Amino acid sequence: MANNDKGRVFGHIPGTTVGQIFKDRAALAKAGIHKPNQAGISGSGKEGADSIVLSGGYEDDEDRGDEIIYTGAGGQDPGTKKQNADQTLDGKNLALARSHLEGYPVRVSRSLKHKDPKSTEKGYEYSGLYKVDDYWQEKGRSGFYVWRYRLIACDEQPIQVAPNEPSNGYTEARRVQTTVQRIVRDTKIAKHVKLLHNYQCQVCGTSLETSAGLYAEAAHIKPLGQPHNGPDVESNILCLCPNHHVLFDNGGFTIDDELKLIGIEGELKTVKKHKIEKKFIQYHREHYQVRS
Amino acid sequence: MANNDKGRVFGHIPGTTVGQIFKDRAALAKAGIHKPNQAGISGSGKEGADSIVLSGGYEDDEDRGDEIIYTGAGGQDPGTKKQNADQTLDGKNLALARSHLEGYPVRVSRSLKHKDPKSTEKGYEYSGLYKVDDYWQEKGRSGFYVWRYRLIACDEQPIQVAPNEPSNGYTEARRVQTTVQRIVRDTKIAKHVKLLHNYQCQVCGTSLETSAGLYAEAAHIKPLGQPHNGPDVESNILCLCPNHHVLFDNGGFTIDDELKLIGIEGELKTVKKHKIEKKFIQYHREHYQVRS
Numbered sequence: 107m108a109n110n111d112k113g114r115v116f117g118h119i120p121g122t123t124v125g126q127i128f129k130d131r132a133a134l135a136k137a138g139i140h141k142p143n144q145a146g147i148s149g150s151g152k153e154g155a156d157s158i159v160l161s162g163g164y165e166d167d168e169d170r171g172d173e174i175i176y177t178g179a180g181g182q183d184p185g186t187k188k189q190n191a192d193q194t195l196d197g198k199n200l201a202l203a204r205s206h207l208e209g210y211p212v213r214v215s216r217s218l219k220h221k222d223p224k225s226t227e228k229g230y231e232y233s234g235l236y237k238v239d240d241y242w243q244e245k246g247r248s249g250f251y252v253w254r255y256r257l258i259a260c261d262e263q264p265i266q267v268a269p270n271e272p273s274n275g276y277t278e279a280r281r282v283q284t285t286v287q288r289i290v291r292d293t294k295i296a297k298h299v300k301l302l303h304n305y306q307c308q309v310c311g312t313s314l315e316t317s318a319g320l321y322a323e324a325a326h327i328k329p330l331g332q333p334h335n336g337p338d339v340e341s342n343i344l345c346l347c348p349n350h351h352v353l354f355d356n357g358g359f360t361i362d363d364e365l366k367l368i369g370i371e372g373e374l375k376t377v378k379k380h381k382i383e384k385k386f387i388q389y390h391r392e393h394y395q396v397r398s
Numbered sequence: 399m400a401n402n403d404k405g406r407v408f409g410h411i412p413g414t415t416v417g418q419i420f421k422d423r424a425a426l427a428k429a430g431i432h433k434p435n436q437a438g439i440s441g442s443g444k445e446g447a448d449s450i451v452l453s454g455g456y457e458d459d460e461d462r463g464d465e466i467i468y469t470g471a472g473g474q475d476p477g478t479k480k481q482n483a484d485q486t487l488d489g490k491n492l493a494l495a496r497s498h499l500e501g502y503p504v505r506v507s508r509s510l511k512h513k514d515p516k517s518t519e520k521g522y523e524y525s526g527l528y529k530v531d532d533y534w535q536e537k538g539r540s541g542f543y544v545w546r547y548r549l550i551a552c553d554e555q556p557i558q559v560a561p562n563e564p565s566n567g568y569t570e571a572r573r574v575q576t577t578v579q580r581i582v583r584d585t586k587i588a589k590h591v592k593l594l595h596n597y598q599c600q601v602c603g604t605s606l607e608t609s610a611g612l613y614a615e616a617a618h619i620k621p622l623g624q625p626h627n628g629p630d631v632e633s634n635i636l637c638l639c640p641n642h643h644v645l646f647d648n649g650g651f652t653i654d655d656e657l658k659l660i661g662i663e664g665e666l667k668t669v670k671k672h673k674i675e676k677k678f679i680q681y682h683r684e685h686y687q688v689r690s
Contacts, residue, residue, distance in 0.1 A: 116585060151611065195609055203610035210585060241610070293408060293502060314641060317487055317649025317688045318495035318533070319443065348640035349606060357609025396609045 114149070116156050116210045117235065124234040128215075134159070134230050140215055147179055149201030155238075157213035158202070158257075159230065162220040168333075171259070174214065174236065175333060177246065178202065178253030189248035195357075195396060199253045206238035207356060212257060235260050240329060240355075242393040251397065256331075292338050296324030299343045302380045307347035309359075309367065311375060314347060323351045327386040334389070341383040344374075360395045361387045368395060406441070408448050408502045409527065416526035420507075426451070426522050431505055439471055441493030447530075449505035450494070450549075451522065454512040460625075463551070466506065466528065467625060469538065470494065470545030481540035487649075487688060491545045498530035499648060504549060527552050532621060532647075534685040543689065548623070584630050588616030591635045594672045599639035601651075601659065603667060606639060615643045619678040626681070633675040636666075652687045653679050660687060 118124075119138045134140045140157040142148050149155030158176060160169060168175040178199035181191040193199060205212055214236045218227040236257035246252040305320035306313045314321040325344045328336030336342050346354060353359050359369035363384055366373045368391070376382070410416075411430045426432045432449040434440050441447030450468060452461060460467040470491035473483040485491060497504055506528045510519040528549035538544040597612035598605045606613040617636045620628030628634050638646060645651050651661035655676055658665045660683070668674070 200610060207608060207610040207613055208585065208589070293500065297500070312641065314644055315650060316499060316645060317686075318492060318499040321499055321644055321648070348644055349604065352606055352613055352640055353608060356613070358607060394609075 114153055114156050116154070117213075119213070122232060124232060126232045127218075128230045128232065130228055131159070131230065134215055134232075137232075139213055139232050140230075145179065145198060147198035147202060149198060149205065151196060151200030151204060153201070154204040154208055154210045155198065155201035155212055156205075156210070157215070159215045159217065160220045161217040162223065169216075169220070173259070173332070174255075174257040176202075176255045176257055178255070181250055181252065189246055189250045189252065192251040192397070193243070193253050195243075195253060202238055202255050203241045203253075203356075206241050206255070209237065211235040211260065212238060214257065214259075233259075240331075242334075243397075244393055254333075256333075295338055295340055296343060299324055299340050299380060300345050302377050303345035303375075306345070306375070307350055308344050308375045309350040309370075309372065310347060312347045312349075322346065323348055325351045325354050327382070328389040329355075334393075336386065336389070341381050342386045344382070345380075354390075355394075357394050357396045360391045362391070363387065406445055406448050408446070409505075411505070414524060416524060418524045419510075420522045420524065422520055423451075423522065426507055426524075429524075431524050432507055432522075437471065437490060439490035439494060441490060441497065443488060443492030443496060445493070446496040446500055446502045447490065447493035447504055448497075448502070449507070451507045451509065452512045453509040454515065461508075461512070465551070465624070466547075466549040468494075468547045468549055470547070473542055473544065481538055481542045481544065484543040484689070485535070485545050487535075487545060494530055494547050495533045495545075495648075498533050498547070501529065503527040503552065504530060506549065506551075525551075532623075534626075535689075536685055546625075548625075587630055587632055588635060591616055591632050591672060592637050594669050595637035595667075598637070598667070599642055600636050600667045601642040601662075601664065602639060604639045604641075614638065615640055617643045617646050619674070620681040626685075628678065628681070633673050634678045636674070637672075646682075647686075649686050649688045652683045654683070655679065 115138060122137055122139060128134045128137060128139070131143055135143060140148055140159050146159050146161065147155050148157040160167065160174065167177050178193045179197070180199065181189050181193040183190045195203060212235065214233045215230045216233055218225045218229045218231065221231065237260050239256040239258045241253060241255045243251050243253050300322050303322070304313065305322040307322060322345050325346045326336050327342050327344060328334055330336050330338060344354070359367050361374055362368055365376065407430065414429055414431060420426045420429060420431070423435055427435060432440055432451050438451050438453060439447050440449040452459065452466065459469050470485045471489070472491065473481050473485040475482045487495060504527065506525045507522045508525055510517045510521045510523065513523065528551050531548040531550045533545060533547045535543050535545050592614050595614070596605065597614040599614060614637050617638045618628050619634050619636060620626055622628050622630060636646070651659050653666055654660055657668065
């Protein structure tokens with residue numbers, strides 16, 4: 107890993123193309139697409155993850171093409187490859203979480219066997235760049251906790267180069283076109299929750315005063331989208347400042363059934379007209395509270 | 399406007415299609431695409447803006463198709479239509495800023511004359527949904543301050559409907575595919591600035607502790623992208639918490655040449671190895687500080 111730490115490259119590797127086939131892991135490594143010879147995740151907790159390989163090794167992985175639910179590393183018996191312990195959020199698993207937090211692109215490759223279990227070929231296809239959209243933990247089929255990551259394909263190509271500042275030698279900032287899949291939220295529901303709280307954060311009471319008025323964010327407790335499929339309803343939404351939204355979505359704190367905060371001091375501020383359903387909070391605790 | 403306030407619709411109007419031609423403003427209004435008969439902006443400061451019309455009336459507008467630099471309303475002599483006063487951030491102008499802050503989609507229509515000055519036709523084309531990417535003020539060609547908005551086309555269509563929660567009658571959360579243009583930032587430069595500050599906000603000192611490590615954001619002082627074309631360099635970047643990033647980008651505060659904050663208490667925290675160029679701060683003040 108020390109080797110990988112030097113010059114870890116995030117994004118496409120010049121000279122390679124999406125859809126390119128590599129005959130084995132060594133060829134993938136040599137091309138710079140996925141450097142580790144064994145591990146499914148390339149990266150470190152400090153730097154983030156730059157690439158993964160889908161090889162069909164984890165029973166809990168789900169691959170829908172543009173959307174992948176990927177399972178973290180560890181907790182497997184080296185012999186039987188069966189889960190026999192909870193996975194922990196460190197090393198490679200932390201690396202993927204870090205890439206989520208920083209918005210780094212992750213190169214994804216798939217073994218041909220993963221793409222078609224009947225395949226007798228041993229090659230790997232480079233599938234392009236994905237973003238880590240979310241990370242959480244859940245009980246895998248084995249009954250042990252695994253870390254899970256939703257990766258969403260991002261398709262990028264440069265379409266315009268912005269002019270440089272005059273004669274300054276600065277790096278150019280490129281403008282690219284990106285195709286992303288995203289959940290459409292009902293802005294009316296979100297707005298109503300924010301109005302009920304007068305745009306004050308339910309954790310710290312902060313209300314951001316911009317020149318366009320007060321600002322707060324609607325945070326879903328049980329997230330929208332697969333596999334969580336939380337509903338877009340007021341009882342599943344908190345009114346949070348951006349800081350507490352980041353913390354809530356990324357294991358910084360969660361909430362107990364008495365609305366006391368876990369992970370940070372205090373308790374959730376509530377208003378009568380905004381009821382929060384406990385089952386959503388329980389879901390959040392189960393999936394986002396970091397167990398030591 | 400009282401009429402518009404009831405049931406203001408954000409997004410596409412059912413029964414209309416992108417590219418559809420309407421013979422005049424009355425027809426646009428009747429279809430619900432743009433309700434005001436005269437005003438170029440439909441909306442209120444409280445609710446946000448739901449639609450605009452490009453009619454070629456403002457000398458400072460720039461239309462590049464998928465990217466529009468739109469000029470706010472007001473400050474024009476009613477007779478000559480020349481700017482004779484600074485525009486203010488209220489009413490319709492505030493509405494567009496609010497749509498930026500909340501991420502609301504804005505319907506854009508163009509007069510055929512705007513599309514082709516030689517055209518003798520009087521119709522309007524509905525061009526679809528745009529997001530207000532940024533708002534700022536600058537001296538227009540007239541020498542008076544005008545408010546400016548960058549609108550970026552977003553192309554959306556439903557591609558998948560997520561399953562409902564079982565038997566709950568909740569609204570479905572749809573998943574759509576979106577094409578967005580965005581600026582590619584150099585993550586190495588941003589990361590280096592954040593490391594220099596140990597992920598502590600240069601305004602409040604906060605460092606967000608997530609399960610994936612510390613979190614802070616790199617905020618460009620002179621923004622990337624047209625028409626600002628700020629460079630992606632360390633001397634043009636601040637390390638901010640998400641709250642102060644929102645405030646900095648949306649007129650909540652700016653910075654004077656001695657690094658004292660304007661709009662909120664305090665002064666910018668600095669470290670020796672991270673130099674900030676005054677010309678970028680001056681640009682930010684000039685464009686994002688709200689003049690009363």
